[in-house]
Amino acid sequence: MNVLPLSAVLLALALMPATLLARTSDRNKPMDIDAGKSDYSMDDSRPTVLSGGVVITQGTLEIRADQAVITSANGDPVRVVLTGSPVTLKQELDDGKQMDAVAKKVDYDLKTEIVVFTGSVNIRQPSGSIAGERVVYNMRTGQVQGGGQGANDRVKIRIIPKNQGGG
Template sequence: MALAPAAALARTSDRSKPMDIDAGSSDYSMDDSRPTTLSGGVIITQGTLDIRSNQAVIHSSGGDPVRAVLTGSPVKLKQELDDGKAMDAVASKVDYDLKSEIVVFTGGVNIRQPSGSIAGERVIYNMKTGQVQGGGEDAGRVKIRILPKNSQGGG
């Protein structure tokens, strides 16, 4: 299922900005042999992207981060979209593949933006294409709300 009306692209300029990480503690690897684990109230910012989680495990390749797995109760993500509107999401777990730019949200997922929302147990968001796919695990349901264009100004 694609949520075309609510699928706006995340701010593409954010990906070229530096990533800042603030955490209570870290287990940092100087090479790619093992992931870096951050815990104790993790805050990750990159341009308009703001992620808050209890823990983040970041995998690297060639010194660059390639995957981030965030867990929390819940993980909270906010970002400005290319059209200037805001998107915010919550989930128990967020698995972000930085190379493919695909984000998999699982556990109590709720993604909201001015054009609508999607909620369920598993939502896949392709940041390159704006495609959103949702599915429920264990007979879960996907709930989608698409707002009429004339009511999108109110959020």
């Protein structure tokens, strides 16, 4: 496994989907990051690029992407862009059930705490799912917006009744 800079570790912390009711104990577990290649600058003059199959694991969290680009300001990450065919995110929820998300691109602005999933997005939890070409998730407010750029892009939402056991 390649040893990565602090900004790459902070990337993985930033991607923790805590507001999706993911397993809260995962934040206290060791984090492992594995990538085929790392291109890192000692200052903020250019982003850190991880490529060659990026795998981030921490507890039950597993993120897989073809590439991760981390932009920093004053030594702290401010934006993380994951791309892949697709990017996948899996994590166990506190109740033991699984949450899965896939998209071609995941763009996380750490300052605004807004995550934008684009390209064949599908986010599934026991309580339901949302799919479309674009899903915007505001971690501060909990607001989720879905849709697409064109007139034919649609969002599909499925809500599972609680009496059906949630999946």
